[in-house]
Amino acid sequence: MHTHTSTVTSDSPLFDADGVLLHRHPDLWFEDGSVVCRAENTLFFVHMSQLARHSVCFRDMFSIGTHSTGTEASIKSESGVDEFPDYPVITLHDSAEDVGNLFTALYDGPNFGNNDPLDFRVVSGVLRLSTKYIIDGLREKAIVHLSQAWPTTLKGWDTREDTARSFEMKTGSSSGHMYPSPIAVINLAREVDAPTLLPSAFYDLCRYTYSQIFEPSEDDPLYVPLTYSNASPAASPGPHSGPMQLSLSDTQRLCLGKESALHAITGLIQSMSHSQSIRNSGVQLQSAFSFSHPLAQNPAHSAIIPHASNHHNPYHIHFSNHRRSSSNLICVSAAACRKDFSELVELATQHYVFDRERGFSDPLYVADELGQLKSAEFSNSDAPECKACARSLELWAARERERIWRMVPVWFRLSMDVGAERTASPPVVDIN
Template identity: 50%
Template sequence: MQCAVFAYDELLYRNFGKNDPADFRMVSGILRLATKYLVDSLRTKALVHLSKAWPTSLKGWDAREDLARADEMQSGLGISNIYPSPADVVILAREVNAPSLLHSAFYDLSRYHYTQIFEQDDESGPSIAHLPLSNDDMQRLALGKEASQHAITTLIRSMGSHSHPLLLGHHTHSHRSCRRDFSELVALATQHYLFDRERGCTDPLYVAEELGQPLYDFGQASGADDARFGESRRSAEVSECEACARALAMWTTRERERMWKMIPLWFRLDV
């Protein structure tokens, strides 16, 4: 049997796919064999390949999401099926002892609404609740979803603080004008993500990225050539000064890095 597994080593190396569901089924099967028969080189190659879709770095996550958004634009459906179910990735990671896959998988899984998790969809297949996630992992998911939702609320609230560092320093506009602009941004974000529960309402990394975009218009997609996939722009009425725009971009970067580092804590992955 080991000879067959070694033969798969070269086969896998030559036939890396795009980390889509079909590719995941092939690679996960080979990873299970490599783990069972202690073929370390094959196991390493499989994990490196899977880590492109389930990375441990924020840079890797952003690259993954860019591909998903490109797929959404190409399909025209507003959704992407480019990656397998994150629940399947959690199950695989537990089976083969690959904790490096859990960071992204749990975060991706937390972006699903509870109806998607617990109710069966004829188009997408059985609900995640019917997949053999352990009770401990279901608990981790629930705790992580609560923490990530709280992160969005905290993120938006922090922008409305009168003592926020974004409102300090030198401005080409008056402090009053900048405060008004940020107050409008906070109100728009609150309505869009917390009340209307629009796109991104379960994804704090996405929310932080969007809040840092200049000329952002919540809920209205832009057809501009320079618009990023799946993103929109803020209305011209919210015209923070150049200094605030730079500060906002830096704040967004810091917040996204901070939240990424918090994911293992949110989902109790170190416990």
């Protein structure tokens, strides 16, 4: 049991052996603490048992039970007296901000926010250090939280986009400002070996133009002020650095994936244009897609689209339901629908190919928009309403969106990364 208690008051200055002024953390300084942790020039007086309870790394560290009696890590008062001679002093090679967020999460439990940039700054620090110090439970909670903004499912992505659009409507700011830079997320995922965050982060990043990515202006969501700082250079720039950057290999992945996403938009429009023909069965005119589009003819697609849901995405409809219902839907005006589809394809070509030339690429959004074109045409036309063709177009779009989502890891050459498992290596610390 320690018998020494620090004689300095809680606001008395402290110095290291080199005379550098040290600062107590305002919340993580307990008078009955049993270990002093130093990160940068901030001191944490915390409980050895609390750290060891959650972390295998800290537990093994403390089980060594030795600390230096030399002066190289001593903490002195203004008068030169060693204030903690009977306590181990551990130097952690991490930012004080990250260490503070980690210790707070260990004492109070994780209290994450809404995945905005400020929340990401906290969560990324917790994730980084919970990985480094092998705190698996906290690491898992941090990844689960980040996965709300960087999901692995199309349903999760649609929820994320709905949240971003609501943010845009409420604030008048670009929806991209709702979340942190996907470059920071990619770099963090690489640093802590969390590959499940990569596909959605790469997809989000590819939606920006190259100038927005590599030379962002102050109004762009990817712009990072020069004064921005964070613990890890891999996750964000330092105080005097320029825009965040990807590694060379991830930059290559981005370029290849962005090209695939642009081609996917052209493919969507071509697929839509190839599905206009309406065959006359001799008795009744079927839906424009009933015969010509693969959605109606290939039973292998029956498991692609999830079951119907009352949530945000109306396109998650099981294929077998479509097969049962589509036979009862009849195209009420073959000539009119044929003309409508021709006009819709022309409109989509002009609009989305123009976006492609400008460098924008969001095939999931384009597929969603294409699926609603026929329904939107009803409200702006005197032509007979053809629910069969509109419904077929919606189902085709839903299937295409599912296919696109499955292709994202392939586009960005992430298939191997997503299946990888983390292997932890012990951190480097100084115990004195």
